[in-house]
Amino acid sequence: MVRLTPYVEIDGETITVIVPRAEMGQGVQTTLAALVAEEMDLDWGSFSVAHGAPSRSYANGALLVAGLPFAAYRETRLTRWAAGAMRVTGRLMGMQITGGSTSTRDAYLRMRRAGAAARAMLVAAAARRLGQPPETLRTQDGAVVAPDGTRLPYAALAAAAAKQRPPRRPRLKPSRDWRLLGRALPRPDMADKVHGRTRYAGDIRAEGMLFATVRMCPHFGGTLRGVDAGPALAIPGVVKVVEIGAGVGVIARDTWTAMRAARALAPDWGPASGPADTDAAFGAIAAAFDRRPTVTLGRRGDVEAALGAEKPIEAEYRVPYLAHATMEPMTATALYGDGRLTLWAGTQAPLLARERAARAVGLKPRDVTLHVTPMGGGFGRRAEFDFSDQAARLARAVPGRPVCLAWSRAEDMSHDFYRPAMIARLRGQAGASGPAALSLDIAGPSVLAEQARRVVGYVPPGPDKMLLEGAFDQPYAIADFRARGYRADIGIPVGSWRSVGYSHNTFFLESFLDEIAAAAGLDPVEMRLNLMRGESARAAKVLERAAEIAGWGTPPPPGHARGVAFCWSFGAPTAQVVEICRTEAGIRLERLCCAMDVGRALDPGIVEAQIVSGALFGLSAAIYGEITLAGGAVEQANFDSSRELRLGQLPAIETCILQSGGKPAGVGEPATPPAAPALANALFALTGERHRRLPLHHAVRFA
Amino acid sequence: MQITVNGTRHRVDADPAMPLLWVLRDVLGLTGTKYGCGTGLCGACTVHVAGRAVAACQLPVGKVSAEVTTIEGLAAGPVQDAWIAHQVAQCGYCQPGHVMAAAALLARTDSPTDAEIDAAMAGHICRCGTGPRIRAAIHHAARQLREG
Ligand code: FES
Numbered sequence: 051m052v053r054l055t056p057y058v059e060i061d062g063e064t065i066t067v068i069v070p071r072a073e074m075g076q077g078v079q080t081t082l083a084a085l086v087a088e089e090m091d092l093d094w095g096s097f098s099v100a101h102g103a104p105s106r107s108y109a110n111g112a113l114l115v116a117g118l119p120f121a122a123y124r125e126t127r128l129t130r131w132a133a134g135a136m137r138v139t140g141r142l143m144g145m146q147i148t149g150g151s152t153s154t155r156d157a158y159l160r161m162r163r164a165g166a167a168a169r170a171m172l173v174a175a176a177a178r179r180l181g182q183p184p185e186t187l188r189t190q191d192g193a194v195v196a197p198d199g200t201r202l203p204y205a206a207l208a209a210a211a212a213k214q215r216p217p218r219r220p221r222l223k224p225s226r227d228w229r230l231l232g233r234a235l236p237r238p239d240m241a242d243k244v245h246g247r248t249r250y251a252g253d254i255r256a257e258g259m260l261f262a263t264v265r266m267c268p269h270f271g272g273t274l275r276g277v278d279a280g281p282a283l284a285i286p287g288v289v290k291v292v293e294i295g296a297g298v299g300v301i302a303r304d305t306w307t308a309m310r311a312a313r314a315l316a317p318d319w320g321p322a323s324g325p326a327d328t329d330a331a332f333g334a335i336a337a338a339f340d341r342r343p344t345v346t347l348g349r350r351g352d353v354e355a356a357l358g359a360e361k362p363i364e365a366e367y368r369v370p371y372l373a374h375a376t377m378e379p380m381t382a383t384a385l386y387g388d389g390r391l392t393l394w395a396g397t398q399a400p401l402l403a404r405e406r407a408a409r410a411v412g413l414k415p416r417d418v419t420l421h422v423t424p425m426g427g428g429f430g431r432r433a434e435f436d437f438s439d440q441a442a443r444l445a446r447a448v449p450g451r452p453v454c455l456a457w458s459r460a461e462d463m464s465h466d467f468y469r470p471a472m473i474a475r476l477r478g479q480a481g482a483s484g485p486a487a488l489s490l491d492i493a494g495p496s497v498l499a500e501q502a503r504r505v506v507g508y509v510p511p512g513p514d515k516m517l518l519e520g521a522f523d524q525p526y527a528i529a530d531f532r533a534r535g536y537r538a539d540i541g542i543p544v545g546s547w548r549s550v551g552y553s554h555n556t557f558f559l560e561s562f563l564d565e566i567a568a569a570a571g572l573d574p575v576e577m578r579l580n581l582m583r584g585e586s587a588r589a590a591k592v593l594e595r596a597a598e599i600a601g602w603g604t605p606p607p608p609g610h611a612r613g614v615a616f617c618w619s620f621g622a623p624t625a626q627v628v629e630i631c632r633t634e635a636g637i638r639l640e641r642l643c644c645a646m647d648v649g650r651a652l653d654p655g656i657v658e659a660q661i662v663s664g665a666l667f668g669l670s671a672a673i674y675g676e677i678t679l680a681g682g683a684v685e686q687a688n689f690d691s692s693r694e695l696r697l698g699q700l701p702a703i704e705t706c707i708l709q710s711g712g713k714p715a716g717v718g719e720p721a722t723p724p725a726a727p728a729l730a731n732a733l734f735a736l737t738g739e740r741h742r743r744l745p746l747h748h749a750v751r752f753a
Numbered sequence: 754m755q756i757t758v759n760g761t762r763h764r765v766d767a768d769p770a771m772p773l774l775w776v777l778r779d780v781l782g783l784t785g786t787k788y789g790c791g792t793g794l795c796g797a798c799t800v801h802v803a804g805r806a807v808a809a810c811q812l813p814v815g816k817v818s819a820e821v822t823t824i825e826g827l828a829a830g831p832v833q834d835a836w837i838a839h840q841v842a843q844c845g846y847c848q849p850g851h852v853m854a855a856a857a858l859l860a861r862t863d864s865p866t867d868a869e870i871d872a873a874m875a876g877h878i879c880r881c882g883t884g885p886r887i888r889a890a891i892h893h894a895a896r897q898l899r900e901g
């Protein structure tokens with residue numbers, strides 16, 4: 051096997067493109083592989099794609115940049131400097147993380163350079179062999195071609211090419227010559243997925259395999275005092291009961307037996323630190339408003355004076371905790387023995403997962419081989435390490451036997467790192483053309499603080515942008531403005547949930563703007579456009595397009611109504627119009643029109659799929675999503691108490707992908723934030739009732 | 754106990770109460786059939802028993818009296834082709850269940866209405882939001898079937 055760059059390997063006839071980002075379904079492997087293949091002039095389908103081993107050279111710089119407290123639509127010299135500094139830190143911390151819709155943005159240059167470097171090395175090798183200057187050679191379909199038509203396939207040049215020095219700044223193809231990028235390519239993972247051949251981490255099978263499940267303390271921050279293994283061991287097929295931290299694992303000859311045995315146990319749970327119920331959690335969040343703000347961002351003018359001039363419009367909004375509910379509950383497979391650990395896990399952060407698993411079983415990271423498998427959904431959940439650590443510990447209990455760990459759905463719903471519940475207190479002053487003053491006070495748990503503490507052991511200095519993203523950084527010219535965040539440590543684990551802070555703050559801001567529009571008698575689209583035009587022509591264009599395809603200018607049919615929302619997140623300004631209608635069975639989702647400016651669509655088919663996916667994820671959560679607590683434990687255990695939109699309930703979706711040029715934006719998340727406020731605003735338009743709490747199904751009957 | 758899966762007869766040494774899902778996955782190593790809920794709520798475990806779509810997590814293996822077909826054994830045909838043509842799958846985890854349900858539906862009718870598709874898919878969840886492409890793929894496959 052010959053390696054030309056960290057991203058290109060040639061083994062005999064087989065060319066492999068290494069894509070060091072995890073496939074959660076978002077098509078990232080397809081797009082990243084296309085970046086390399088484009089520069090190398092590889093034929094689509096003529097090479098294989100692999101995730102590659104965990105490595106620091108694959109660290110994700112864009113993820114850290116996205117964490118900076120600047121509005122993305124205003125890039126200044128300062129933000130660029132800070133971005134550069136953060137990138138370095140990220141490399142040091144070795145974060146090879148798939149998340150924050152950053153994969154494509156991070157890889158856009160890097161992967162093309164890798165492909166171009168590999169191509170240059172192959173051409174140099176061919177030039178030597180043919181005794182011709184490299185400028186006279188061209189590349190086509192996986193071969194170097196000489197002026198006389200002689201073809202030297204890459205495979206035949208690989209060994210010689212590997213001896214060439216990789217060029218530092220290889221020349222990149224101009225985009226007008228692209229053959230793969232900018233087209234909807236068939237995904238290389240598609241056929242396997244359709245035929246059920248894809249092996250997720252829970253589908254690894256090996257000789258002598260055992261199957262396991264876990265039952266962790268149902269109370270957050272709780273412990274395990276002890277457990278009588280007897281009732282589990284009495285079930286035929288149970289091999290071992292293992293205490294692992296704040297819970298118990300059961301190893302058996304099949305998953306069903308392990309799950310039954312785990313239920314049969316009566317563990318003695320120790321005291322917990324989390325709240326007793328949902329009311330207590332919201333009470334503690336509300337109490338944060340009485341303290342000093344943790345972070346203030348976007349301050350302009352004198353908001354207090356402006357709000358004091360007349361009685362302001364005031365409202366309080368609330369959103370619940372949300373589970374990720376990936377279709378595949380947490381799984382991981384591990385084999386321990388002879389001082390080594392082999393781990394198969396669908397992880398969004400392989401370097402850290404390997405390090406954690408090593409620590410969990412007392413090994414060095416270099417003694418751990420991690421195979422990153424495809425994931426049955428990620429949405430941020432698989433950026434955590436609990437499940438891979440557990441698999442490692444369970445495997446250590448039965449050395450030499452591979453252990454396949456599968457969580458039950460109930461375990462998955464009740465032991466997530468949730469999207470935090472949040473409360474927003476908003477005040478605004480309506481002027482002739484919209485909000486003259488706006489103050490957003492937002493309280494809730496800090497994803498940044500908790501995730502950083504879990505991942506790197508400390509909270510990085512600097513403002514907590516995630517608490518306020520979506521609230522302070524939108525392209526609206528409002529003279530007197532301020533967003534304040536109040537961090538509340540509640541004791542329910544929180545983590546990244548598709549679009550993170552935008553997922554709640556967009557609901558607050560975009561619903562409240564709708565309230566102001568209604569109070570001032572303004573059209574919600576016109577009002578936003580007026581606020582936007584001076585700030586960002588890109589944003590205004592996106593909103594205009596969404597309104598246009600939704601037919602905003604023409605009144606909806608009787609019994610129908612429309613709502614609009616906008617959000618600029620992950621580099622992609624996005625606008626949505628949701629149309630609903632009244633039916634005998636309840637409110638029906640009729641249509642969702644979404645316009646998104648992605649900068650450059652590297653694969654329009656995948657971008658479209660992600661827009662639809664993100665919007666439906668947001669709608670499903672807005673209508674049904676919630677995690678509640680009683681007796682210190684999560685009440686939802688399965689898809690009956692936690693519902694999802696079904697096929698027959700989905701709206702017709704129309705998308706419009708705008709490409710204003712420049713770098714490609716992240717597309718996995720930006721369609722999620724506007725869905726909830728667009729729907730809530732449509733409900734207001736239809737019924738005159740303002741919905742300030744999610745999920746909506748408590749107050750509205752949906753068909 | 755004996756069951757026939759994808760045309761092969763297997764002797765299975767398992768508790769007859771064990772759901773077919775886990776016999777397929779853990780005993781026979783047929784991992785294309787997925788666990789999503791274990792309670793008949795998500796459709797990820799859908800297989801065919803005597804040609805009908807059934808939730809394998811709800812069927813004790815001891816009660817299986819007819820031939821079982823899983824995604825691995827489903828004859829390649831217009832359904833999978835349509836799924837590939839429409840590039841339906843994202844994470845893919847729900848897709849074997851959806852494909853099996855669609856194949857069972859299209860075996861009953863080659864011109865399903867949207868309402869019939871909704872009904873056939875009502876027991877299925879896709880967290881990746883592939884629903885619109887699933888519908889398009891079913892119509893596409895139906896067209897292929899009608900046109901032969
Ligand atoms: S696993 Fe059988 S329906 Fe969900």
Ligand code: FES
Nearest residue numbers: 844845879880881
């Ligand atoms: S494709 Fe991921 S759950 Fe359906």
